[in-house]
Amino acid sequence: MRAIIIASGQPNQAGDWRRWVRDADLIVGADGGAAQALARGLIPHWVIGDMDSLPGGDRVRLAAHGCRFVEHPRAKDETDLELALTYAAERGAHEIIILGALGGRLDHTLSNVLLLALPALARTTVRIVDGDQEALLVRTGQAATIAGKPGDLVSLLPLGGDVRGVTTAGLAWALQGDTLRFGFSRGVSNEMTAAAARIEIEAGYLLVVHGPAPEG
Numbered sequence: 001m002r003a004i005i006i007a008s009g010q011p012n013q014a015g016d017w018r019r020w021v022r023d024a025d026l027i028v029g030a031d032g033g034a035a036q037a038l039a040r041g042l043i044p045h046w047v048i049g050d051m052d053s054l055p056g057g058d059r060v061r062l063a064a065h066g067c068r069f070v071e072h073p074r075a076k077d078e079t080d081l082e083l084a085l086t087y088a089a090e091r092g093a094h095e096i097i098i099l100g101a102l103g104g105r106l107d108h109t110l111s112n113v114l115l116l117a118l119p120a121l122a123r124t125t126v127r128i129v130d131g132d133q134e135a136l137l138v139r140t141g142q143a144a145t146i147a148g149k150p151g152d153l154v155s156l157l158p159l160g161g162d163v164r165g166v167t168t169a170g171l172a173w174a175l176q177g178d179t180l181r182f183g184f185s186r187g188v189s190n191e192m193t194a195a196a197a198r199i200e201i202e203a204g205y206l207l208v209v210h211g212p213a214p215e216g
Contacts, residue, residue, distance in 0.1 A: 001025045001026060001091065001092050001093045001094060001095075002023060002024050002025050002026070002093065002094070002095045002096075002097075003024065003025065003026040003027070003028065003088040003091070003093035003095070003096045003097070004020055004021050004024040004026070004027045004028070004096075004097050004099065005027075005028045005029075005030055005033070005081065005084045005085060005088060005096060005097070005098050005099070006027070006028070006029050006030065006033035006034065006036055006037045006042070006044065006098075006099045006100050007030045007033045007036075007080075007081045007084075007098060007099070007100040007101040007112060008030060008031060008032030008033045008035070008036060008053055008080070008100060008104075009100045009101050009102050009103045009104045009108065009109065009112070010100075010102075010103030010104040017037075017040050017042060017099055018040075018042070020097050020099060020129065021042055024097075025093075026045055026046075026088060026091060026093065027042065027043075027044045027045050027046075028044055028045065028046045028047070028048055028084045028087065028088060029044035029046070029047040029048070029054075029062075029067075029084075030047075030048060030049055030079075030080040030081045030083070030084040031047065031048070031049025031050065031051060031052065031053050031054055031080035032049075032053030032054055032080075033080075033081075033084075033099075033100050034047040034054055034058065034059075034062055034067070035053075035054055035055060035058045036099075036100045038058055038061060038062065043062065043065045043066075043067060044062070044067055045067065045068065046067065046068050046069070046070060046087070047059075047062060047067060047068075047069050047070070048069075048070045048072070048080065048083050048084045048087055049070075049071075049072060049080030049083060049084070050071065050072050050073060050074040050076065050080065051069070051071055052074055053080075070083075070087070079108075079111060079112075079115075081098070081101065081111075081112055081115060082115055082118065085098075085115060085118060085120070085121060085126075086118070086120050089118075089120045089121055089124055090120070093124055094123075094124060094125065095124065095125045095126075096121070096124055096125070096126045096127070097126075097127055097129055098112070098126065098127065098128045098129065099129055099130075101113070101128045101130070102128065102130045103130070112128065113128065113135060113207070114159070116128070116135070116136065116137035116207070117137060117139075117159060117160070117205055122139060132211055132212055133209065133210065133211035134209070134210050134211070135207060135208065135209045135210075136207075136208050137159070137205060137206070137207055137208070138199055138200070138201050138205075138206040138208055139201075139204075139205055139206075140201065140202070140203045140204060140205075141201075141202065141203075142200070142201065143198060143199065143200035143201075144198070144199050144200075144208055145196055145197070145198050146170075146192070146196065146197045146198075146199070146208065146210050147195065147196055148192050148195065148196070148197070148210060148212075149192065149195055150191075150192055150193055150194060150195070151191060151192065151212075151213050152191070152192040152210060152211065152212055152213060153189050153190070153191060153192075153209075153210070153211055153212070153213050154171060154190045154191070154192060154197055154199075154208065154209070154210050155187055155188045155189055155190065155208070155209040155210075156168075156175075156180060156187030156188075156190065156199065156206055156207075156208060157180075157187055157188070157206070157207040157208075157209065158180045158181065158182040158183075158184075158187070158204060158205070158206060158207075159182070159204075159205040159206070159207050160182065160204075160205050161182045161204060161205075162179055162180065162181050162182050162204060163179065163180045163182075163201050163203070163204030163205065163206045164179045164201070164202050164203045164204055165177050165178075165179075165200075165201055165202025165203060166178045166179065166180050166187075166199070166200075166201050166202075166206065167199075167200050167201075168190075168197065168198065168199050168200075169197065169198045170192060170193055170194045170196055170197035170198060171190045171191065171192060171193065171197050171199075172190060172191040172192075172193050173190050173191075177202075180204075180206070191213070
C-alpha cells in the first residue's frame, strides 16, 4: 500500500503534489496538514492529530467530502506527524511519501526529519519530498537507489552516530566501505554521474538528501 502523509509545514509552493497522490491508496492529513491539502484541492481520507491547527471551517468541508477523523488529546507525547506515520505503518503501508514536512519552525522541521528513524518505519520505504528535493533514511544493512540525472546533488549525513561501511555507485566521489563520522560534513554535496545512484551501508543511520544542482 502506498500512503501519502501531508504535514503542516511551509512547503515549496512550486511543488506539484498531485503527481504524488495520483496513485495513493491512503492519504492522511496530519492535523493542519489537512488544511494544506485543501488549499491544493486535495481531500485526505483521514485526518489525525489533536486538531488544534485545523480551522473549523476546513474541518466541516473535509467532513462533507467524507474525510474521517482520529482525534487525540492535546496533551500527548507524539507530534501529529508521528501519529500519522505510525497509523500508516500499522495499516500496512510499504511506501510512505511525506509532503509539507519542511519549512516553518526549525524545531518542527528537524523533528520531522528525525521521524524517519521511527522503529515502526524500519520495513517501510519513507521519503520526505519538498518541491524537487527529497530525503530518505538508510538503516543498518540497507541500500537505496536514487533516480535522477548527472549533476544532481546527493548529500549523505550520518544521524545519531558514525555510519560504517558506506559504499556508493553512480556518484562522483565514490565511497568503498568508508566511515562517515557524525558531526562532520564530508558527505555533503556529492554529484550524480548517471541516471541512478546507489548507496549502501553496513551499520548506522544515514540520511540521504537528493536534489538538482543550483542553477548558475
